Amino acid sequence: MDAPEQSLLRKLKLRTHRKMNTLFAGEYRTAFKGLGLLFDSVREYQYGDDVRNIDWNVSARMNHLFVKQYSEERELSVVLMVDLSASVDFGSGRSKRDLVLEAAALFLYLAQMN
Numbered sequence: 001m002d003a004p005e006q007s008l009l010r011k012l013k014l015r016t017h018r019k020m021n022t023l024f025a026g027e028y029r030t031a032f033k034g035l036g037l038l039f040d041s042v043r044e045y046q047y048g049d050d051v052r053n054i055d056w057n058v059s060a061r062m063n064h065l066f067v068k069q070y071s072e073e074r075e076l077s078v079v080l081m082v083d084l085s086a087s088v089d090f091g092s093g094r095s096k097r098d099l100v101l102e103a104a105a106l107f108l109y110l111a112q113m114n
Contacts, residue, residue: 018110038070038071039069039070039071040070041068041069042055042058042067042068042069042070043065043067043069044064044065044066044067045059045064045065045066046067050067053067053068053069054066054067054068055068061078069094073097078107080104080107080108081095082100082101082104083100084097084100088100
């Protein structure tokens with residue numbers, strides 16, 4: 001990969017990383033704390049915390065209130081459809097098939113990095 005292609009890849013990686021920061025439910029762990037199903041830790045109660053998240057067992061042992069924190073789950077679903085019919089073999093210079101496969105590899109790389 002030459003320098004202009006690497007520069008473009010870095011720009012695309014930054015743009016797609018920002019766009020992937022949306023809330024979805026998914027199957028992989030993340031460092032984001034928030035509302036989720038996976039228990040992460042407990043911390044001391046702070047004004048404004050949801051009282052439904054109070055861990056009464058820990059609070060009773062420690063003599064002050066603690067709330068449960070959960071790991072937020074995020075989803076990454078990528079569906080890539082590539083036309084590899086005979087029409088992509090037409091053309092001069094670089095084959096369209098090679099260009100399509102390079103673009104598909106780029107999209108898959110960006111999805112994996114985000």
